[in-house]
Amino acid sequence: MRPIPAEDEGLPASDPLMLENGAPARWWHKLPDGRIQCDLCPRDCKLHEGQPGMCFVRQRIGNEMRLITYGRSSGFCIDPIEKKPLNHFFPGSSVFSFGTAGCNLACKFCQNWDISKSQEMDRLMAAASPCQIAEAASKREALSVAFTYNDPIIFAEYALDTADACHALGLKTVAVTAGYVHAEPRREFFAKMDAANVDLKAFTDEFYQQQTGSHLAPVLETLLHIQHRSSCWLEITTLLIPGLNDSTPELEALTAWVAKELGPDVPLHFSAFHPDYKMSGIATTPAATLRRARRIGLDKGLRYVYTGNLHDADGDTTFCPGCQAKLIERDWYDLLHYELDAEGKCPHCGSRIAGHFAPQVERGFGRRRIPVHIGRGQPT
Template identity: 70%
Template sequence: MTKLEVTPGRWWHRLDDGRVQCDLCPRDCRLHEGQRGMCFVRQRVGDAMVLTTYGRSSGFCIDPIEKKPLNHFLPGSSVLSFGTAGCNLACKFCQNWDISKSREMDRLMDTASPERIAEAARAGGASSVAFTYNDPVIFAEYAMDTADACHALGLRSVAVTAGYMHAAPRREFYARMDAANVDLKGFTEGFYFQQTGAHLAPVLDTLQYLRHETDCWFEITTLLIPGHNDSDTEIDAMTRWIADHLGPDVPLHFTAFHPDYRMLDVEPTPPATLTRARAIALGNGLHHVYTGNVHDIQGGTTFCPGCHAALVRRDWYLVLDCDLDATGTCPHCGTPVAGRFDTFEGAFTRGFGRRRIPVRLSA
């Protein structure tokens, strides 16, 4: 392995029985020599932990920021996106399973240092770099170093994550993130344990930490799976919790499931389910609720929480028009709109739409 492929891992300790425990996430993997954690990319080598995917990516693309999805973070801007391999959850419904569930290092097709990534993002006209496709928690050292390189060039950093992380690394990780989209995969412990192999409480802890102890802008995404996490009761409980514990201004995205990975026997989510969920969330006081993976201009539009004027209209991921300037205030009534905004330059002139533009970084 080259220097880029293996780097010392952080957040671990030795146990009395001779094993090494990874302290990055609640998995608490305890490893003998040569063993890898559940995420597959953190490995014990000798008496220490290493990250085997540092500097290696499954590919780079230029995306619209709305594809993360982030609707209140630099609307209409572009973002350089990349991921690695592996994941610390075991979602049966994973929509990126060929990357996140990969156990083959040849899935990592491109190599790049943090500095090279930041330079490529700036050269490509991106305003930010997103750690996505698989969960950046498991390659936190690489993501954090890349975030530092981005900040040195005036770019922002974005984490797309399930939020399954211990408190100590979480503090260091989110201190470097300007924005995040957190997957809240359901709102019952049964769903989390049976369908993801994880637990709900650590994710709720991460959401409350982001809201009350950081300046990181974040939005929430829930993939609604028919018969599993889409009941009125669960959606009502989840959105009431968000309103009570996080506040009404946190944007929430309900997205449509399609059969994939180990959940091929479940039908796709009907658009009416997303519309119903959005109505419940709005009824519980949330100001910004969106639908995704369906064609729904109403569900993709940002409305003023004061006068309800349409401020950012979207068609899929294409921003049709934006009435918000860098101050983020409604021009019609002066109500502040929560988010991180900048001067809108007309994303439709870039011709993004639903496309992603592949970028090759290695020689």
């Protein structure tokens, strides 16, 4: 683990030097023209003195790159793991969730735009070191810690140090990300994640360019890396936006790629869009669209396809791929029925369900959202 900022050495969590200047960033190099280039993500931001990258949080200060949000967060809370969404990673468990501010994409439909697009970070931030976060999560008996709300790729150094602190206490780590990252930081980042939900925002580069200001290919590379070159558990979410990424041909191409390149056991979540940010004029995704997408995915050979942001009994349920028994029934984040052992085996036919499971889960954590305050001293 890289040295923790001074707060862990007895200084208050609001130490102005830590909050003002952040911590040294990794993955950058100097250019011949005097600028420095950020090598974290494919944007390759080239920065003059004092200039932040597109993400707002990685900034050139002097002759180095710094992560100015290291040790700061937009808030902490305990969530159900199903909210990430992760349906095959210890269903029913609780997860300690936090994020920072900023983002390296420019999604016009961002559902967390007040956080991801914020540049007024001092007004938003609570302060906590990696060890404080791990201790707070452990005290609250969370199974895992999630880097979420905004994309953890942009605060990778903070996330990785926190992952080390979490693993030292026996906690799991979860990343909720768009997966827009270069190869070297990708490898290091996902090596320390136990599970990830990656937003596959569409399956055309045109959509990525026009609606997010990025490209599809690096996201596909991230998905391939996680599934085939890491031990991180992978689930995928696609937010379906009427008229933009919900056509039958595109959904057929997307689900066929997932089934062929990642395998039929990767859970895929189709979620309903609601009007927000720069897309307030587009209607909410009809339930019929999500059910059509789910059927397309199942027809392409995917074993676990879910629908989100609506009440849909079948779309919330984990079915056995062998005998089609209902093994985990949910109502959004509530577990209504659960019958898997710790090995994830179906009690009816013995088929193993892909994922990570605990035995004897009853109702689980449910829909609660419990805010957590981390003060200057011990977590509360």
